[in-house]
Amino acid sequence: MNDLQSQSSSSGDSPETSRLYAALQGRLTTLLLAMVVLSGTVTVYLYQQQRYAVQDRDVTKQAVTQLLQGFQQQQKPIMENFLGKLQEYGKTHPNFVPLLTKYGYTGQTATVTAPTPAPGLPQPDPLAPPKQ
C-alpha cells in the first residue's frame, strides 16, 4: 500500500490515477470492515456454542458423578455380595452355572464391571452383549 502510494506520488500521477488509488483504498477499507463484521459474528456465535458446550459438560458431569457414586457406594457392594453367594450356590448346583455363564458372572472374574471415573481412559462398549 505504501509502495503504491510512493510510486504514485513519485511518478507524478495524473488525476485519474489518484482517483483510482483513492477508490481502491476505499474498497479495501470497505472489504476489511465487512470481514471484521463477518468475523465478529462468527466469533460471537462460537462463543455462544462453547458456552452451551461447557454448560452441557458441567450438567452431565454432575449427573454422571452422582450416578457413579451411588452405584459404587451402594449398589456395587450389594451386587457383588449377591453374586458371591450365587457363585457359592453354583458350586453345589451345577444346573445354575449356565445362568452365571450367560451373564459373565462365572469364576474369579465375576465382578460388576462398572466404570470408574478415570478421565482419558478408553472405555469398553456398554452396548456389547454380555460375555458368554
Next chain:
Amino acid sequence: MKSNMIHSVLTGVLAVSLLLSVVFCLRAINSTRETRRLALQGRQVQFEQAKFQNFANECLEYSKTNAAILPILESVGLKLVTK
C-alpha cells in the same frame, strides 16, 4: 496516511477476532468430547444395572424350579419385591 492507520487497526481487529474464534472453537470441541465421554460412562452404569436386573429376573425364574436358591434371593429382597 490516515487510511493506512485504519487498515492497520481493522487488520488487527480481524486477527484478534480470528484468534478468539479458534479458541472458542477448541473449547467447544473439548467440552463436547468430555460430555460424550461422561455420557458413555453413565450408559455403562445403566447397562450394568440393566444386565444385573435381567440376571436377577432369570434367577427368580430359576427359583420356580429350584427352591434352594430362594434364601439367597430373599436375602437381597428380590423375592419380596416381585411378590
